[in-house]
Amino acid sequence: MTTPVLEIRNLHARIEEREILKGVNLVIPQGEVHAIMGRNGSGKSTLSYVLAGKEDYEVTEGEILLNGENILEMEPHERAAAGLFLAFQYPIEIPGVATMTFLKAAINAQRKARGEGELTTPEFMRAVKEAGAQLNVDSDMLKRPLNVGFSGGEKKRAEIMQMALLKPSLAVLDETDSGLDIDALQVVSKGVNALRDGKRSMLVITHYQRLLNHIVPDVVHVFSDGRIVESGDKDLALQLEAKGYADYDGQAA
């Protein structure tokens, strides 16, 4: 059996003395798309931040293996170079930093970390143009400072475009559907689906079932109070939509 792209073992994490993740176990084999559903405040974003290595969180127990390698000791930028990508629930606006400058810095930093040469400017421009075309990210958006003044939909499209450029082996999408109207949702989903190539794995976090009609998951996990309480196929999402999360309350305690 090939090594899973992601393996989380008994992960506990806290922020400011408060335990948020309380024993997460999750295995995502190569090429699979897993969805995590859970109500607001259950710790989904926390899981995504802990995966990406945000400093504010303290991991007190457990392991995270990315392609078989423990990443807990790695810096966030090393995790990115190792193949992890997080599409933020709230992408950060950074005034004064040109989107193109940022994209180039990111691509070349990752290439360098992997011992690959930097992209030439024409190669870079071509890559950006291709990725942008798929996600309706036009040159006007690329000329603006990073995420500044982007609408909710533009921000999410820009995130997926970054993912297309950075070609991660594991993409974590945190509520990529939030703030999107139906049209934007379709563009984003199409962009995400185009990146499903049988090898790349994804963890799609959402609290609405709606997104999963567009990005059809292989496995659905229910997240409650800091851990996965049930797993099933895509029908589980439909059941959740019908019944809500109430059944799971208290179960995790």
Add this chain to the structure above:
Amino acid sequence: MRQTFPVRLGAAEESLIAQLKAAGADQAAERVTVAGLPTRRVEAYHYTDLKTLLRAIPPLAQAANEASGTALRVPGAYALSIVNGAVLNAATAPEGVKVGKTHGGVLTNRDDVIVSVSNALATETLSLDLKGAIEQVVQIDHRIEGEAGHVADATKIFVADDSSVVVLETFSGSDAAHVGNHATYLALGKNAVVTHVTIDLSGRATSHFATNEYHLADGAQLRTLVIHAGAGLARTHLFPKMEGEGAHADVTGLNLVSDGQHSDITMETQHAVPYTSSQPLFKSITRGRSKSVVQGKLIVARDAQKTDAKFMHQGLMLSDEAEILSKPELEIYADDVVCGHGSTCGKLDEDSLFYLLSRGIPKAEAETILVRGFIAELIDPIEDEALNEALQGIVDGWLLGN
């Protein structure tokens, strides 16, 4: 009310008085004798107490035997040099640039020791008459060379109506305890468009003082950018005066201060007539135990209705020990104006940093990107590509610890 009891004079004041007397500037000498160098009790020097900060005034600098060459080469620029106060002959001036030499000070007299010393001691004055659309950056490269010396140099620039030019002044020299007192008088004719960039790249031992006085006629558009990135003690005093309807000034500046440095930009903008505007925007970036001071005063005359002016100062602290001091002042005599001020101060934003890291950008590079982003508003409007790049280079060099 002026205090009448005599102040105790220190070594710096004694030397200064002797130099002023020798130059025949009895009035200026008398003023220093009575008042001494300004202390924190003098409003304009509240955060930059010269009596404490300026312990010695070196002898007046002699003509330099050797010059180190410009500290900032900008490809394509037409460069003139002023070394130890002497204006050096330069290459043939481009069309529209007339270079001359005169004598004496260039600043309007006011109750300010730096101004009166400049007017008293400046001997050779560089004069520039600029006309037409001048494509080449005109660089005035000020240097103080050799042993520690006191230099007062002066430049008078006239930009004709409907003309445009970018003037760059750079300050550098040997790393000795120089005191530089540099004056620039810049008059903008009707609808003239001028960018004036001044950059201090002096050695750490140097004390750098500059006074820039601007006069803007109808429709004139001025952009200034002061960068302090060298001297241990640096103070630039800006006096823009909006004298014609439709005049506008973007008065900007940047203090880059490292451990042990003290940099001060003090601005006093006068809106003298109706329908003028100014947008003063200053930034401070500090690290180590250092101090950055930005003071901005907007004076709006009684009939200067419809004045639109906002002073802004933003500080970025890269260390906990640094101090960033901000003092806005509004002195408004007209009633139909839009004036304001604001200031902010903070560290690099953690969330922004994490966002960049999460994309694979290592920490040092991510910080550089964010700092560059912080000052982009100041550097981006400098359209000359070579100059823009040179400015970026100064900032990057500073970040690397140079």
